[in-house]
Amino acid sequence: MPIPLIELTNLDKHYGEKIAVNHVSLQVNSGEVFGFLGPNGAGKTTTIKIIVGLLRPTSGLVKVGGFDVQAQPLRAKAVNGYVPDTPNLYAKLSGREMLRFVGELYNIERSQINRRIEELLKLFDLEAAGDDSIDSYSHGMQQKTALACALMHDPKVLVLDEPTVGLDPKSARLIKDILQQMAERGAAVFLSTHILEIAERMCDRIGIINKGELIAIGSMEELRNMSQATAPNLPGGASLEDIFLNLTGGAEYAELAEVLK
Numbered sequence: 001m002p003i004p005l006i007e008l009t010n011l012d013k014h015y016g017e018k019i020a021v022n023h024v025s026l027q028v029n030s031g032e033v034f035g036f037l038g039p040n041g042a043g044k045t046t047t048i049k050i051i052v053g054l055l056r057p058t059s060g061l062v063k064v065g066g067f068d069v070q071a072q073p074l075r076a077k078a079v080n081g082y083v084p085d086t087p088n089l090y091a092k093l094s095g096r097e098m099l100r101f102v103g104e105l106y107n108i109e110r111s112q113i114n115r116r117i118e119e120l121l122k123l124f125d126l127e128a129a130g131d132d133s134i135d136s137y138s139h140g141m142q143q144k145t146a147l148a149c150a151l152m153h154d155p156k157v158l159v160l161d162e163p164t165v166g167l168d169p170k171s172a173r174l175i176k177d178i179l180q181q182m183a184e185r186g187a188a189v190f191l192s193t194h195i196l197e198i199a200e201r202m203c204d205r206i207g208i209i210n211k212g213e214l215i216a217i218g219s220m221e222e223l224r225n226m227s228q229a230t231a232p233n234l235p236g237g238a239s240l241e242d243i244f245l246n247l248t249g250g251a252e253y254a255e256l257a258e259v260l261k
């Protein structure tokens with residue numbers, strides 16, 4: 001039976017008069033890849049930073065792995081792996097040193113650290129560059145190093161903000177395969193992306209946030225049914241792009257673009 005590994009209950013985040021996240025509630029279970037979509041400024045990254053403990057919510061409850069992120073931050077972070085949209089790495093360390101540092105942060109046994117380092121360098125095709133400083137890495141190599149760091153402690157929950165941006169097709173496919181394998185082993189994967197084709201192919205369920213509010217959540221079939229209720233002319237096999245534009249009010253811009261062609 002699936003276990004809830006990410007739980008948001010009435011989550012709010014205000015910046016003065018601005019409401020960035022407004023009463024968001026959702027649950028992501030073990031074995032699930034969950035896509036989190038929305039226009040720019042919709043509240044995606046704010047929500048993600050609250051989940052991983054980088055921002056404090058104005059109100060509401062967030063649990064990761066059953067632990068309250070605010071009341072039990074260390075226990076929540078111990079089961080969580082996070083990859084931001086821009087890799088945040090120590091540029092003067094080598095890839096191998098960076099992984100060792102992360103392993104020691106999580107109090108992993110030394111012998112296990114060594115084994116995991118070699119496994120991850122091989123998995124991400126970074127063996128040849130493992131002793132080079134990270135500031136010599138390409139963006140794609142840094143992105144893969146950041147994901148390797150997030151996987152170092154074999155987390156139950158993996159949260160990713162635009163993980164495939166700037167990656168070549170081979171690396172993007174590798175990351176997609178790894179995320180699906182993690183879900184098959186019982187992890188919960190929370191994925192934010194602007195590439196709707198990736199979300200449509202990979203995700204078991206999708207949540208769409210707009211202006212801070214969660215306006216839709218469900219499988220592709222459930223989203224199609226929801227969208228057709230508001231747009232009867234939408235085809236039965238509508239793509240995620242069509243659904244997204246319909247629900248977020250972007251369809252009018254798509255129509256205008258067609259007229260201007």
